[in-house]
Amino acid sequence: MATRTDAPTRREQILKEAARLFAERGFHGVGVDEIGAAVGISGPGLYRHFAGKDAMLAELLVGISGQLLTGAKQRLKEADGVAAGAVLDSLIEGHIDFALDDRPLITLHDRELDRLRDSDRKLVRQLQRQYVELWVAALREVYPVLAEPAARSAVHSVFGLLNSTPHLGRVGSLPGRGTTATLLHRMARGAFAAAAGAE
Amino acid sequence: MATRTDAPTRREQILKEAARLFAERGFHGVGVDEIGAAVGISGPGLYRHFAGKDAMLAELLVGISGQLLTGAKQRLKEADGVAAGAVLDSLIEGHIDFALDDRPLITLHDRELDRLRDSDRKLVRQLQRQYVELWVAALREVYPVLAEPAARSAVHSVFGLLNSTPHLGRVGSLPGRGTTATLLHRMARGAFAAAAGAE
């Protein structure tokens, strides 16, 4: 996958700023005028790029879920034949990268899903479900003791743990990205091991 | 502490329904008419009990933070002289009880804080900070290896793990409250142990 070097399109600028604002003040708490102002144009100008405010949220949430799922599938493909534990580690690593690099999106991800049109919400839910099932399978490969319901609960809980990055204070106060990533990774593995420990 | 048997006051009914609605659709996504309808009166009738919509949210959030902090202090007092691990277990147990019994409140707790007036938000933040510091101290009692910043990050992450209960599907699909509580407790301990493991 070639790294993008070209300038972001206006659509992408808008999506990025909208994500930040939605994460900060909630979908209903942000007006289109503010989103426009954040990219240097005025409110109604946004309608040259999106059908409406809902469409921005939909594109963000579908994008997030799709990106997580695609990334996970990619990692699973690359990790063919390696130890089960390494596969799980790779999933964890991918999720942590995302949680640390796109904190506004992580916030939106589990906060504004209900604001979507029915069809979009179903799509996002389906992508999320697939992502979860990838984790559940990888987890049970490592810990066959875990029954499926317990494994699913454990995965959701670890998502909660990894997605706590927005609560870890502003970027400056963190002990450094690498340190935080390592800590989160260890804790996730520890939580999984404990979940399987005394089943 | 005597268990309440008397009927809930109207104020309490309103707060409970408001919490549920705010958690479901967000603070800005719920109208006062809906909150009124949920308790059988009409919108403006609420103003006999609260100064405004903001006041309901404020009372909810301050109540949550205060309740968590008070409960934790109580548990610390009762657990005087016992092993450090047992103290940490008691904190975890208290938080899990809260997360499982008051899921709407847990959702509000880290989602709508920014909608508060400055003074209320500062109060809530202060209560939350005290609560976190109680945990950090208890955690470092068990794992003295953990430096304070790492301990604080670990605590926030475990909160994320424990507060994931709203994502665990509707109550019916859970494997039973006790089972879930035990699983969460084990995972929290496992995450803490791993955080301290290779410091």
Place this chain on the structure above:
DNA sequence: CAGGGAGGTTAGCGGTCGTTAACCTGAAGG
């Protein structure tokens, strides 16, 4: 060099929402 589309602008409409005003009612109490 016409012209047409991409991407802006401002004005304004229609609906919603929080809040207030004015009024009503039933029960308690001297």
Place this chain on the structure above:
DNA sequence: CCTTCAGGTTAACGACCGCTAACCTCCCTG
């Protein structure tokens, strides 16, 4: 029995918000 007041009601106001309409201005292209 009259008063008072807690706790409702409906009507309506003002602000805000998403969105559309109408118009403008480059820039690209045949």
